[in-house]
Amino acid sequence: MLCERLGHVVAETAAPYRPDDVARTSGVLMGADLVAQIDARLALLGRPLADDDIEPFTRVLYDTNRALPAADVSRALRRAQEIGWRVGAAFAAYDVLLTPTLAWPTPRLGVLDTADPESVYRHASVYSAFTSVHNVTGTPAMSVPFGHDSAGLPLGVQFAAPLGGEGTLLAPAAQLERAAPWGSPPGL
Template sequence: PPPRLRIAYSTASPLGTEVDAEAAAAVQAAARRLAALCHHVEEAAPPVDGHAVAACYLKLYAAQVPAVMDQARSLGARDSEFEPLTRVMAAYGRRLDAAALTQSLARWNEFARTLGAFFGAWDVWLTPTTARAALPHGTLDPPPAEARLTDTLLASGLLAPLARWGALDARVQRLFVQNLAPYPFTQLANLAGVPAMSLPLHWTPEGLPLGVQAVGRQGDEATLLQLAAELEADAPWFDRLAPIAHEAG
């Protein structure tokens, strides 16, 4: 069992985007359960700019897309086999230079230091894993008008020059934040290099699972695993499955 832990929790999206009431309820219920297990639990969050985290995450992601696409092409993939949004992201990524990536890496170090200071006062930080339950397929697809515009740019050959001129920057950043809105809580641990896990503690009235993310200090996976074992013993989840799983069986 873990020792008595200092556990912070928060439910607000670091992007200022909407968080479903069920996702917030999942964290609040976990906080109450942990308090009942004699841990010290309070509402708190590290003072990190979520939009800055998203911007840095975008640059890392976008810089990798053209490299991965080039590798796929070398193995025989055709441009038409890539989704239009992937090709837009690749055009944006090719515009980024080494200086932009280096600046992002420096910001990641700032995020890690801020998170490290936060974990000087806390052992674990709880958030929703996702801001809402599973989304229907196609929810994050671009609107038809935007999809048509993308197809036109791809067909005309204007995508690459527009990207080089910076004309796509605002559009790509808006799309990226839009696509991160259901998942705004998980990027920080990735960039800061700290352990995190999703605990299957909550189910919506429709029977869909909603995870609670537990983030720990650097190198302290053991505390997270101890906490998970304690919670699983207190509220077993092994046999909890969404209705669709039973239907498939």
């Protein structure tokens, strides 16, 4: 593995969270924030939402989450904190967590088309199982291009660090870029 050849100790560990739990939690929090952001923008503009202001999928999320009960948001905030504690505890044993960026191979064109909200609902959280946890917990993470799959589609790896550890992420990404410039065959 390239990371080991670069001097890193690599160990496998189980994810400290359940992706479905993260998806539910992030759905509530992102939905509530989406409504707040759109409403703030509309207040600035002094007008109601027009049909062509946002993409169809964003409109579905906006309409769905406008009536989100405050108790649901409060529960999601508590759950995000609990997930964050578990993710944070993983950094007691590891400086950096390394995962694929996507949990599944690159989706075929149209699978995540925001003009088809149902398709996005069905597939988005499956693909983002490794990335969304960092959006929910606030832990820094970065995706780094790393080669291509057998169909020639791009692959990425994700590095994550504990809260405040943004600087920790830059060193391994820079090492990878020097050792395997973007576009070269993977070999982590």
